[in-house]
Structures are given as C-alpha cells and as structure tokens.
Amino acid sequence: MGMLEIQKLSKIYNGKVSTRALNNIDLTIEQGEFVGIMGASGSGKTTLLNMVSTIDTPSSGKILINNQNPHQMKKNQLAQFRRRQLGFVFQDFNLLDTLTIAENIVLPLTLEKKSLKEMDEKLKAVAEKLGIVEILNKRTYEVSGGQRQRAAIARATIHSPVLLLADEPTGALDSKSSRNVMEMMEKINQTDGTTMMLVTHDPLAASYCHRVVFIKDGELYNEIHRGQNRQEFFQEIIDMLSFLGGNAHELSAVRV
Amino acid sequence: MRFRQFAFNNIRRNTFTYIAYFLSSSFAVMTFFTYLVFVFHPDILKTPIGLPASYGMKVAACITFIFSFLFVLYSISAFLKARLKEFGILTILGAHRKQLNYLIFLENMFIGTASVITGMFCGLLFSKLFLLFGENVLDLKLPMYVPMNAVWITIAAFMGLFLILSFMTTIFIRQRKALEMVQGSRRPKKEPKASIWLALLSVVSLILAPILVSQDGFIYISLALLFDMIGVYFFFTQLFVVIIRLLKKNRRYSWQGLNLLWITELAYKMKDSARMFFMITIVATMACTTAGSVLAIQRYIEYTYTENPFAYTVHHYNSDIDTKTNKKIIPVAEKLEQTLKREGITYQKFRLNTVDIRFKHLGYLDLIRQSEYQEIAKTLSCPNVSLQDREALFIPSNLDPLMESTDTLTQLSFVNQKLSSKIEKLKIKHQYTESLLQRENLVVVNDQTYDQILKALSSDPYTISQRDQYLIPKWNDQILPDVNSIEVQMGAELSSWEKTFFDHDKVALDGYIMSRAEDYYSMKQVTSLTIFIGVFIVAIFSIFIASFLYFKLFIDLQHDQRYYHELSKMGLSQKEMRKAATKQIAFLFYIPLFFSGIQTLVALSALNPLFPVATSTISTGLRAIGIFTAIQTVYFLIVRSRYLAQLKRVMV
Structure with missing residues (x-):
C-alpha cells in the first residue's frame, strides 16, 4: 500500500455545460516519494490536488491517505485530519500578514494546544533547517518572496505531516529563490522522509522530483522517472512538455 | 452612453454593494422623520406639558440629526472604501479626477434622493406605531395627521446633508493615489x-x-x-x-489554541476605528447617565406621593395681608371639604401652625407644637414621646435628606441671638425619619417651649404658617394613581377651580390647595415624556452603534474570508472558527459597553448627593446599563450570526 492511493478518481463540474475535469485517475505515491504533477493550464492538475488536499470532493472514485479515506469524514474530523496529517504550500504563500513569521509557523501547533517548550524546539529546528532563523520576528511583508515561501514550508512541515502538498510553490518566485525553495523541499524529503506531491508547470521545480506524472485533459498521460542526473531529467521534462503542448519555446529554457 | 447613465447603471447593476449604504441612509431618514412627526404633532403642543417639553424635544431632534449625520458619514466612507478598487481602475483607464468626482457626486445624490423618499415612506408607516406608543406612555390622544412640517424639514435637512457629504467624499477620494486605490483594502495592514x-x-x-x-x-x-x-x-x-x-x-x-488568531485580529480591528469606539463609549455613558438620573427623578416623584400621608394640604395665606384689599375672601378649605363631601369621601383634618426657625448646621427647620403633633401621631401611629421643657423630637424628612448625618446629634442650637440667650438649646430626646410634611424637617417641642420661643421672637418679624392637612385613609394604599383615579381627577378639578380666581379683581382666595396626586401626576408626565424621548434617542443610538459595528465587520469581510479560508485549508475546523470569530465580535461589542458602564456608575455616584433623592441613582443607573446591554446583546447575536454565516461559506 502506498502513502497516497488514488483509485478511479473522476470529477465532473456541473453547470450549464458539465465539464469532466478529471477522468478515471489511478495514482499511487509511496512512502517517502517526491512526485510532481504537470500539465497545461486546464488539464486538471489543480483539481487533482484539491481532491487530495480534501478541499474538494470527488464525483466518483476513492482517495486513501495513509489508509484513511478523508472524504468519508465529518467536517470537524476532516479539519483535524488536515491539520495533523497534511501540510500545504501554496503559490501565494498564504501566510497571515497580521502575524509574525514565527507565529505563522507555529500556528498548526498552537491549534493542537502543544506545550510551549515543544513548539519552541520544533520552531528552532525547522527554522534552522530552512535558514530563516533571523527573520522569525519579522512580519510577512518585511521579507522577500523566497523567504516567505520558506516560512510557508516551515509551517507546512513543523507538525511532521505524512503528506506535503505543494501547489505551484515556485510560481511567484524568481529563479534563484525557486531553486532555493526546491532545494529546501528536497532536503526535507531526504532528511525527514516526508512524502510530497507537487503540482507545477515549472520544469525546473519538477526536476527535483523523483517522478513526474503528466496529465492531459483530465487523464493520466505519462510519467517519467528521474535517473541519477537532474540536468538530464530536466531535459526529459522539457521534451515531454513540448510534446504535450507543442510550444516548446513557451517553456523557458532560460532558467537552466 | 452618457456619463449620467453610467452613474445610474453603476448603481442599478451593483445593487449589492450599494444596498447597505442605501438602507442605512433610509434608516437614518426614517428615524428622524418619525421623530419629527411626533414633535410637530398639534395635540402635543396643546397639553400642559407641551410648551416646556417642546424645547427639550427640539434639542433631541438636533441630537438625532447629528447622529444621523455621523451615521451616514460613516456608512458613506465605509461604502467608498469598499469601492476603492473600482475607482483605481477608472483612474488607470484615464478618468479625470473631475469625472470621478462627478460620478461619486451623482451616485450620492441618486442614493440620497432614493433614501429620503424610502425613509419618509417607511417613516410614515412607522410613525403611526410610534404615536400609539406615545399615547400609551403619555396618556394623551395622538391621532395621525398630515405632517407637512416634518416632510419639509426632513427633505431640507437630508438633501442638504447628502449634498455636503457628496462634496466631502470627493475630497476623501482626492487624497488617494491610484496605486493605493487599485490595491484597495487588500494591502497588508x-x-x-x-x-x-x-x-x-x-x-x-x-x-x-x-x-x-x-x-x-x-x-x-x-x-x-x-x-x-x-x-x-x-x-x-x-x-x-x-x-x-x-x-x-x-x-x-x-x-x-485559538488565542493567537483572535488576539491579533482584535488589535487591528480596534485600532482601525479607535476614534469611533471612543465616541461610542462617551455617548453611551451620557445616555446611561441621563437615563439613570431621569429614572431616579421618577422614582423620587413616586416617593413624594407614597411617602406623603396627606392627600391634600391647604396652606393659608397670612390673614393680615388680605384684609388690606377690598376683595371678597373665599375660603379654599371649605371648597375642598365640600368637594370631598360631594364625592362621599371621609377625611380627617389636622391643623398645624409651624414656624420656620434657623438652626446651626441644619438650616431652617419647622417648629411644631406637641399637642398638634400628638393628634397626627395617634392617627398615623408615629412614636409619641413625652417632652419636657427644652426637649425636642426631631423628625428629618426622608424626601430631602440633610447634608450631614444627624444620627449622633444630641442638641439643636439656634442661630438667632435672642433665642440662644433665652432658650439656649433644645435637647434632642428622640429622632426618627419620616416625611410628615413632605420635604419639611420637623422639630416638635412641648406647647410651653413653643410659646416661649414665639415670645422670644416677638420683636422680630416671624411668620406662623397655618395649614390644614387632610388625611384620606381610603387613598393611602400606596398604589400610584393613574389619570382616571378620583384623586387625580379631583386634584385637577380643584386646581382649575383655583386658577379661575387668579388675577381676579373682586374675589381672592385665602390660601391654596396642594394635592399630592395632582403634583405627582403632572411631574410624572414631564418625566414620562423625558423618558419617552430618551428611550427613543437611546434606541437610535444603540442601533447606530450596532450598525457601525456591522459595517466595520462587513468592510473587513473580504479580508476575513480570505483569512479564514486559508486557515481552514490548514485545518481550522468550523467550530474553532466560530469560537475565534465570536470572541472577536464580542470584544468589539462589549468593551465600549463595559467602559461606559463603569463610567456611568462613577458619574452617577458622584451625582447622587446632588439629587434630593431618597433612592440611589446607582440602582437606576444599573437598570439603564442593564437595558442597554440587553439591547446590544440582541444586536450582537444578530450581527454574529450573519457574520458567521458569511465566514462559513468560505470554510472548506
């Protein structure tokens, strides 16, 4: 059994014209694996992520996280499940700008009413790991985007979630910060063994994954595994994308 | 599309944004109009309390207007803040400041006109209800009429108000930069x-x-x-x-737990409108203090009725004054007694001759003969004390407490030199508190001492005031009379009878009648009117506070929705959201209330000695605060449920 099991997942949005956003997706992510999901805009990758992050409910099919089906839980139970088992990293950081960086990071722990000592220890450990010790007492609008995203990663991992979900974490960052953030995620994956699922259309970010899954028009299209060399993997991703979308020049090679 | 059409369509298609502003303006118009209908009611001016009350009512109308002004001003700025982004986009698209001002001006005038019309229409419906309520409180007949006065004043006042506000808001917008506007309220604070x-x-x-x-x-x-x-x-x-x-x-x-969430947010919300909260606190304090005082006065008036054992008092004028004129003298006591007999009411009559004498520290006290006192004491079962020469029974009135406590007082010393040399002092043998002669403080001495004092004073001008006290046992049941009771009716009849002799050439009265029920009832009408108006103002004010807080919350709603949406993704449950948000709103509602409560109590306890009141202003103040808190709690629950419903929608 994998950490994340997706079985025959479909999502239909009902409206004047029903749209099938996802169709019959099967995907398994093993414990400790770092998987990227890629696809063009509108391919359904964000829908997939929303299902996994329990924010949206599937039309049919099943999702098991750590052998639990979150979509069968009650609302309050579900909130608790998200809080304990999942960690989120978003494109626009979603840090609360009324709180300091440190307060933002410990937020999941305060909700769990952990002891102050435990919070301080964990905060120190995670801040050191991500290199954000010196900005802990700053406010979110006083630090750079890269630092903000690292703070967001710290918040997403401080409670040691079983699954870390990242939605375009490098989408709002420059290439240097992107690289830095991805290195941090890789490091957390390696040292803590946290299972990660990353949705992105940035091939550079995807190249840090162990495996990249491609979605096209709501269906699984292909997947490629990373070998020893990240550079090679990056090239493979670019090739795959250009094959998928046709316009290779859109997918910048500038960042290489 | 002409610009005017654009402005109009802007409103028509953005109903949702405008509705809060429109409704609050209409509400302000409605309350003001309703109140004016009441103030200008022709039958109110005709009543005996009408004229003195109309001044107070006009002041209250001004206060209502000032509230409305602030209220509309606040709603307009709230409304414009919500639309900053739109203005920013228009600016970027190249709209002139002039055009923007014109747009805002037009919009304001559209909404203003619409809300004046709606407000007056609703006010017309509502004022019938209000008049009915007034009829009940004031014991008056207030039929509906065509309130042209109120219509014109309302139109003039509010159209003027919207005109001024339109100009003011253009200034408000002018100070903003385009960038700020585009970012709107999304900028991190x-x-x-x-x-x-x-x-x-x-x-x-x-x-x-x-x-x-x-x-x-x-x-x-x-x-x-x-x-x-x-x-x-x-x-x-x-x-x-x-x-x-x-x-x-x-x-x-x-x-x-949740503390981190609500504490931080609270600081922002409170600081954002600190001035408003300050104003709320001060005005709420004023309202509660006034309400407490008026309630205390009313309680006092009730006391003057229930504590006075005598239904009627006839004060006789000094006989030597009237003989000089050649008027025919009509004895009032006879008239009173006839009236009582006609109605078949049995009474007891007590004649008292009192002398005002000034004592050290205590001021003027009324001296009474023991023989006269004993008759009253027997009937009312008051303590009867046998008095030796220069001994006194001291009876302070509980309706007009003396400044100093008299419990430990053992003797009364005269101010008058002759009295202190001949009589020296009066030893207090016994004292108890009772209001036998309303607010008069009494000193009872035996007949011999009484005569000695008069003799000692003989060369000084002094007056013996002679009065007849009428005890009517049937009416002494401690129940406050209403307008239809015989006691009030008869009192009114006698006082209008007396009035026919004022400035009469040939006839004069030998005294005047005081009816406790008449006094009570006419005073009560004044306080009732004050309370009625006061309640109205407090009601407006508390609605104003609640709507202000409502606005405050709903301006921030977008921000808060985002805030809780993000938190809910992280795993904040709905229950926790409710808890955190409730705490926040509760603080916003109750902190000003808490302050004004304490201030009211302090203010009223300071006012307490100024009142000739046997009851404490504190208890009436507490009642006023209690009522105010209850009203605010109702609003709190409404606002909270609406706000939580909005937040619930973004919880995943």
Whole structure:
C-alpha cells in the first residue's frame, strides 16, 4: 500500500455545460516519494490536488491517505485530519500578514494546544533547517518572496505531516529563490522522509522530483522517472512538455 | 452612453454593494422623520406639558440629526472604501479626477434622493406605531395627521446633508493615489503602533478620574471629565494595543489554541476605528447617565406621593395681608371639604401652625407644637414621646435628606441671638425619619417651649404658617394613581377651580390647595415624556452603534474570508472558527459597553448627593446599563450570526 492511493478518481463540474475535469485517475505515491504533477493550464492538475488536499470532493472514485479515506469524514474530523496529517504550500504563500513569521509557523501547533517548550524546539529546528532563523520576528511583508515561501514550508512541515502538498510553490518566485525553495523541499524529503506531491508547470521545480506524472485533459498521460542526473531529467521534462503542448519555446529554457 | 447613465447603471447593476449604504441612509431618514412627526404633532403642543417639553424635544431632534449625520458619514466612507478598487481602475483607464468626482457626486445624490423618499415612506408607516406608543406612555390622544412640517424639514435637512457629504467624499477620494486605490483594502495592514507613554497617560488618567469625581467642587468634576476623556481616548488608541502586545509577549497564553488568531485580529480591528469606539463609549455613558438620573427623578416623584400621608394640604395665606384689599375672601378649605363631601369621601383634618426657625448646621427647620403633633401621631401611629421643657423630637424628612448625618446629634442650637440667650438649646430626646410634611424637617417641642420661643421672637418679624392637612385613609394604599383615579381627577378639578380666581379683581382666595396626586401626576408626565424621548434617542443610538459595528465587520469581510479560508485549508475546523470569530465580535461589542458602564456608575455616584433623592441613582443607573446591554446583546447575536454565516461559506 502506498502513502497516497488514488483509485478511479473522476470529477465532473456541473453547470450549464458539465465539464469532466478529471477522468478515471489511478495514482499511487509511496512512502517517502517526491512526485510532481504537470500539465497545461486546464488539464486538471489543480483539481487533482484539491481532491487530495480534501478541499474538494470527488464525483466518483476513492482517495486513501495513509489508509484513511478523508472524504468519508465529518467536517470537524476532516479539519483535524488536515491539520495533523497534511501540510500545504501554496503559490501565494498564504501566510497571515497580521502575524509574525514565527507565529505563522507555529500556528498548526498552537491549534493542537502543544506545550510551549515543544513548539519552541520544533520552531528552532525547522527554522534552522530552512535558514530563516533571523527573520522569525519579522512580519510577512518585511521579507522577500523566497523567504516567505520558506516560512510557508516551515509551517507546512513543523507538525511532521505524512503528506506535503505543494501547489505551484515556485510560481511567484524568481529563479534563484525557486531553486532555493526546491532545494529546501528536497532536503526535507531526504532528511525527514516526508512524502510530497507537487503540482507545477515549472520544469525546473519538477526536476527535483523523483517522478513526474503528466496529465492531459483530465487523464493520466505519462510519467517519467528521474535517473541519477537532474540536468538530464530536466531535459526529459522539457521534451515531454513540448510534446504535450507543442510550444516548446513557451517553456523557458532560460532558467537552466 | 452618457456619463449620467453610467452613474445610474453603476448603481442599478451593483445593487449589492450599494444596498447597505442605501438602507442605512433610509434608516437614518426614517428615524428622524418619525421623530419629527411626533414633535410637530398639534395635540402635543396643546397639553400642559407641551410648551416646556417642546424645547427639550427640539434639542433631541438636533441630537438625532447629528447622529444621523455621523451615521451616514460613516456608512458613506465605509461604502467608498469598499469601492476603492473600482475607482483605481477608472483612474488607470484615464478618468479625470473631475469625472470621478462627478460620478461619486451623482451616485450620492441618486442614493440620497432614493433614501429620503424610502425613509419618509417607511417613516410614515412607522410613525403611526410610534404615536400609539406615545399615547400609551403619555396618556394623551395622538391621532395621525398630515405632517407637512416634518416632510419639509426632513427633505431640507437630508438633501442638504447628502449634498455636503457628496462634496466631502470627493475630497476623501482626492487624497488617494491610484496605486493605493487599485490595491484597495487588500494591502497588508501595518502593525498597529502605540506609544508606551501615551498608554501610561491613559492608565493614570483613568485612575485619576474617579478620584477627582469624588471630590466636591465644579473644578474637580470638570477635571475628572477631562481626564476621563483623555483616558478613554488613549485607551482605545494606545493602551489597548499595548495590552494586546503584552498579551502576545506572554506566549504561554497567546500561543495556546485559538488565542493567537483572535488576539491579533482584535488589535487591528480596534485600532482601525479607535476614534469611533471612543465616541461610542462617551455617548453611551451620557445616555446611561441621563437615563439613570431621569429614572431616579421618577422614582423620587413616586416617593413624594407614597411617602406623603396627606392627600391634600391647604396652606393659608397670612390673614393680615388680605384684609388690606377690598376683595371678597373665599375660603379654599371649605371648597375642598365640600368637594370631598360631594364625592362621599371621609377625611380627617389636622391643623398645624409651624414656624420656620434657623438652626446651626441644619438650616431652617419647622417648629411644631406637641399637642398638634400628638393628634397626627395617634392617627398615623408615629412614636409619641413625652417632652419636657427644652426637649425636642426631631423628625428629618426622608424626601430631602440633610447634608450631614444627624444620627449622633444630641442638641439643636439656634442661630438667632435672642433665642440662644433665652432658650439656649433644645435637647434632642428622640429622632426618627419620616416625611410628615413632605420635604419639611420637623422639630416638635412641648406647647410651653413653643410659646416661649414665639415670645422670644416677638420683636422680630416671624411668620406662623397655618395649614390644614387632610388625611384620606381610603387613598393611602400606596398604589400610584393613574389619570382616571378620583384623586387625580379631583386634584385637577380643584386646581382649575383655583386658577379661575387668579388675577381676579373682586374675589381672592385665602390660601391654596396642594394635592399630592395632582403634583405627582403632572411631574410624572414631564418625566414620562423625558423618558419617552430618551428611550427613543437611546434606541437610535444603540442601533447606530450596532450598525457601525456591522459595517466595520462587513468592510473587513473580504479580508476575513480570505483569512479564514486559508486557515481552514490548514485545518481550522468550523467550530474553532466560530469560537475565534465570536470572541472577536464580542470584544468589539462589549468593551465600549463595559467602559461606559463603569463610567456611568462613577458619574452617577458622584451625582447622587446632588439629587434630593431618597433612592440611589446607582440602582437606576444599573437598570439603564442593564437595558442597554440587553439591547446590544440582541444586536450582537444578530450581527454574529450573519457574520458567521458569511465566514462559513468560505470554510472548506
């Protein structure tokens, strides 16, 4: 059994014209694996992520996280499940700008009413790991985007979630910060063994994954595994994308 | 599409954004109009209390208008803030400032006109209800009429108001930069700043104020008021932020559960509209203090009725004055007795001859013969004390407490030189508190001493006031009379009978009649009217506070929705959201109330000795605060449920 099991997942949005956003997706992510999901805009990758992050409910099919089906839980139970088992990293950081960086990071722990000592220890450990010790007492609008995203990663991992979900974490960052953030995620994956699922259309970010899954028009299209060399993997991703979308020049090679 | 059409369509298609502003403006118009219908009611001016009351009512109308002005001003600025982004986009698209101003001006006038019409229409429906309520409280007949006066004044006042506001808002917009506008309210807010010194000043002022208030003297009272204002103002702008900061420093508390969420948000919300909260506190205090005082006065009036055992008192004029004129003298006592007989009411009559004598420390007290007192005492079963020469029975009235306590007093000393040399002092043999002659404080001495005192005074001008007290046992059941009771009716009849002889050439009365029921009832009408108007103002004001808080919350709603949406993704449950949000709203509602409650109590306890009141103003003040709190709690529950419903929608 994998950490994340997706079985025959479909999502239909009902409206004047029903749209099938996802169709019959099967995907398994093993414990400790770092998987990227890629696809063009509108391919359904964000829908997939929303299902996994329990924010949206599937039309049919099943999702098991750590052998639990979150979509069968009650609302309050579900909130608790998200809080304990999942960690989120978003494109626009979603840090609360009324709180300091440190307060933002410990937020999941305060909700769990952990002891102050435990919070301080964990905060120190995670801040050191991500290199954000010196900005802990700053406010979110006083630090750079890269630092903000690292703070967001710290918040997403401080409670040691079983699954870390990242939605375009490098989408709002420059290439240097992107690289830095991805290195941090890789490091957390390696040292803590946290299972990660990353949705992105940035091939550079995807190249840090162990495996990249491609979605096209709501269906699984292909997947490629990373070998020893990240550079090679990056090239493979670019090739795959250009094959998928046709316009290779859109997918910048500038960042290489 | 012409510009005017654009402005009109803007409103028509954006109904949702405009509706709050429109409704609150209509509401302001409605309350003002309803009130004017009442003030200008032709039948109110005809009543005996009409003229003195109409001045008060006009003042109240001004206050209502000022409230409406602030209320509309606030809603308009709230409304414009919500639309900053739209203005920003228009600016970027190349709209002139002039055009933008014109747009805002047109919109305001559209909405203004619409709300004046709607408000007056609703007011017309509502005023019938209001008049019915007034009829009940004031015992008057108030039929509906065509309130042309009210219509014109309302139209003039509010169209003027909207015109002024339109100009003011264009200034409000002019100061903004395009970038700021485009970002709208999405910009991250700066952390609230506070100066520790000003916070300390606030603490010191808040401590000083009650200390100063307990001192005597006008200067102290005004100083106390000043310090109180300073204290409360800096509480909301500075001290509160400092307190929140200290709370956050204490991580054992702030990093616990939901505390981190609501504490931080509260600091922002409070600081954002600190001035408004200051105003709320002060006005609520004023309202509660006034309400407490009026209630205390009413209680006092009830007391003057129930504590007075005599239904009628006939005061006789000094006989030698009337003989000089050649008028025919009509004895009032006879008229009263005839009237009582006609109605078949049995009575007991007591004649009293009292002399006003000034005593050291106590001022003027009424001297009574023991023989006269004993008759009354027997009937009313008051203590009967046998008095030797120069001994006195002292009976302070409980309706007009003396400044100093007399419990330990053992003797009464005269101010008059002759009296103190001949009689020296009066030894107090016994004393008890009772209002036998309403507010008069009595000294009973035996007949011999009484005559000695008169003799000693014989060369000085002194007056014996002669009065007849009428005891009507049937009416002494301690129940307050209403307008239809015989006692009130007869009192009114007698007083209008008396009035026919005022300035009469040929006939004069030999005295005048005081009817406790008449006195009570006419005083009661004045206080009822005051309370009626007061209740109306307090009601408007509390609605105003509630809508202000409602606006405050709903301006921030977008921000809060985002805030809770993000938190809910992270795993904040709905239950926790409710808890955190409820705490926040509760603080916003109840902190000003808490302050005004304490201030009211301090103010009323300072006012207490100024009142000739046997009841405490504190208890009536507490009642006023209680009622106010109850009303606010209803609003709190409504606002909370609406706000939570909005937040619930974004919870995943």
